[in-house]
Amino acid sequence: MVLGSYLSISLFSIASTKLVPLSTLFSSLPFLSHLFTLHYTFLFPILFFFFIKMTDQSSKPNGNGAINGAAATNGNPAPVKSQLYNPNRQVYRPQSHYHRRGQRSHRNLCCCCCFWTILTLLAVALLAAIVGAALYVLYRPHRPEFSVTNLRIAKMNLTTPADSPSHLVTLFNLTLIAKNPNNHLIFFYDPFAVTVFSNSVPIGNGSVTAFTSDKNNQTSLRAVLSGSQDLDTDSLTNLRSGLKMKKGFPVEIQMDTKVKMKMDWLKSKKVGIRVTCDGIRGTVPAGKSPAVASVVDSECKVDLRIKIWKFSF
Secondary structure, eight states, rough: OOHHHHHHHHHHHHHOOSSOHHHHHHHHHHHHHHHHTOOOOOOOOOHHHHHHHHHHHHHSOHHHHHHHHHHHTTOOOOOOOOOOOOOOOOOOOOOHHHHHHHHHHEEEEEEHHHHHHHHHHHHHHHHHHHHHHHHHHHOOOOOEEEEEEEEEEEEEEEEESSSSSEEEEEEEEEEEEEOOOOOSSEEOOOOEEEEETTTTTEEEEEOOOOOEETTEEEEEEEEEEEEEEEOOHHHHHHHHHHHTTTOEEEEEEEEEEEEEEEEEEEEEEOOOEEEEEEEEEOOOOOTTTEEEEETTTEEEEEEEEEEETTEEE
């Protein structure tokens, strides 16, 4: 404390007057003179510099205070720091507890409905598979069978005039057999729509009347097929390539109908079927006598025709 007092008085004298010689100062302060004689004079410059530094800092005015004071004296309010604002930023609005609970319950209801719907469909499919397997084991159902027994070509006239399109006139007599190989199943057929093709070119069409095919029964069917049409260039080329074959031109018979089945007390709805018979070879008749087509290698296939909207499969 004594050292601090002496130092303060000495420094104040130097800072205020700056005229007192060092010898006089040290002679008036015996403690400092003693320090000086003991070679501690290096403390004096450090303390002097520290005191001057503190005096300068305390005397400097505050920049912010000056600016604020100037703004206050001019009568203008102090500038306010601008805040960034994004007009596209969405304002956060916390959802209420009831709103969140309503959304959660709605989502749970949808999931529950989907789950039970899928489960119901799977159960129905499984039940249908079980019933189908049981019926198959008990009744052993088979598809109906068709075969072509006779095909007579009464007319096959192709004219190709120079100034008009080619014209084709045909006449066929078809005989086929429908067989029911089932012991417990009866087929009820609608009328058949019959079309004759040769190299994918339709050359005749007709129909077969509706009939019923009983258990383990065969039914003989007859149809008259005819055609009269003009041929384009592609159809004429395909037809002529078939007529030049040595074994006879290929003939394909296509029949479309709907059938309903009855199995004891069970009855089904009508289902579309298509019967396709190929492997037939025909020849152009010579004169007025009809030509008999070869049906030894003929084979008929029965396919289901499922119609969905405008498409058939």
